[in-house]
Amino acid sequence: MPAVQNVLVVGAGAAGTATAILLAEAGVAVDLVDTKPDVSALGSGITLQGNALRILRQLGVWDEVRQHGFAFTTLGLRAPDAAGTPLAEIDDIRTGGPDLPATMGMYRPELARILVDRAVDAGAKLRLGTIPASLEQDEDGVEVRFADGSRGRYDLVVGADGVRSWTRHELGILLETCKTGMGIWRVFAPRPASVTRTDLFYGGPCFIAGYCPTGEDSLYAYLVEAAQNRSTLAPQQSLEVMRELAAAYHGPWDEIRKSMTDATRVNYTWFEAHFLEAPWNRGRVVLIGDAAHTCPPTIAQGAAQALEDAAVLYDVLTRADALTEEMWSEFHARRVERARAVVEASLQLGQWLLNHEQGDVSGLIGRISHLLAEPA
Incomplete structure (x- = not known):
């Protein structure tokens, strides 16, 4: 019997929906809530590595993801010159195993829809436009009051x-x-026939210029620059800035x-990072x-x-008879240092670019890829 019988999951993104799917499938009563009225309304594209695809297969959505996404096995490097000259083609490590693609691009809202629908089909009770207002816990459970006055x-x-987690706060x-x-500037756009994988351009007015196919007819393209205050730009101005950089x-x-x-397809955000010990x-x-x-x-x-967090949490919860320190210790042993390695590697790659430093990019990515090829 799982260590829990009923669970509240706050947030219907990848981590939350995956948790809801796995626990509901195991017979746990799950309430899944999210502040947004439509969790699939926003976003451009997303790149999913093999270790993400491995969890999506565990969730029972791999066939639908494969149908809607665009899989590829290599990464291209191109020069920021007048021809976009190809420089190298690199085989991606299949971190999900030999029977899954190395990488898949996908329209982010479509992935969100698939995961939410799967959670509901698995038995999770979905409440959108809902936010908890307070929680109080004791030895036996957690009392939650929601903003609409309901309780659980x-x-x-x-x-x-x-x-910016409410729960953490x-x-x-x-x-x-x-x-x-x-x-980073992002745009969702039609896919030219010549785009069959991610290509990266280093140099020029941006640190990185890249694109990723997300379907037979779509891709998302991105330009990474030094962070600037772009918040005052109107949508059409944002489009013009991105076109000029591109x-x-x-x-x-x-x-x-x-x-x-289409100016509504362009968005701009700053890179952020944090890590909870x-x-x-x-x-x-x-x-x-x-x-x-x-x-x-x-x-x-x-x-x-995020998906790995959910899969490991599910695993420890369903193998334990109660929420014990031993169970939490196993969860942290399997997740904390692995997630830390990813955060630190992501930050290191960015810092090399900010410093205009020639770091060992291939070595760093190789080490992380080999780490992630082993299930969490």
């Missing part, structure tokens, strides 16, 4: 509510989320830039995903690490 009592509360955990010094890059970028006409739980409340660790997307592991 749970054996466990899982805070999977993102970078409610627990009184002080964790500083720091800007890294980089900002004009320095060629090859497939020439077609991508021509297709960048163990323990990630306070009694019967535990933080996972971006609530506990977040990093810039320089090695595209944010969603993968």
Whole structure:
């Protein structure tokens, strides 16, 4: 029998929906709540490495993800010259195992829809536009009051509510989320036939210019620059700025830039990072995903690490008879240092670029990839 019989999951992103799916499938009563009225409404593209695909297969959504995404096995490097000259083709390590693609690009809202639908089908009770207002725990459970006045009592509360986690704040955990010094432009656009994998351009007006196919007819493209205050730009101005920056890059970028006409498809954010030292739980409340660790997307592991958190949490909960210190120790032993390695590697790659330093990029990525090829 699982260590818990009923669970509240706060946050319907990757970590939260994965937790809800796995626990509901195991017979646990799950309430899944999110402050947003529509969890699949926003976003551009997402890059999923093999270790993320491994968990998506465990969740029972791999066939649908494969149908809607775009899989590839190599990474390309191109020069920021007038031709976008190809420099290298690198075989990606299949961190999910030999029977899964190395990498998959996907439209982020589509992935969100698939995961939420799967959670509901598994038996989780979904409440959108809902936020907890307070929680109080004792030895036997957690009393939760919601903003609409309703209440619930749970054996466990899982805070999977993102970078600015309400749950973390409610627990009184002080964790500083720091800007890294980089900002990223993203756009969702049609996919030229020539784009069949991620290509990266280093140099030019941006630190990185890249793109990732997300489907037969779509991709997302991105430009990483020194962080600037872009908040005063109107949508059309944002589009014009991104088009101007993209004009320095060629090859497939020439077609991508021509297709960048919809200002609503452009967004700009700053890279941020934080890492919560163990323990990630306070009694019967535990933080996972971006609530506990977040990093810039320089090695595209944010969603993968959130999914791994959920899978390990499910595993320890369903093998234990109660919420014990031994159970939490196993959870932390399997997750904390692994997540720390990803955060530190992501930050190191960004710092090399900020410093204009020639670091051992391939060596660092190789070490992380070999680490992640072993299931958490």
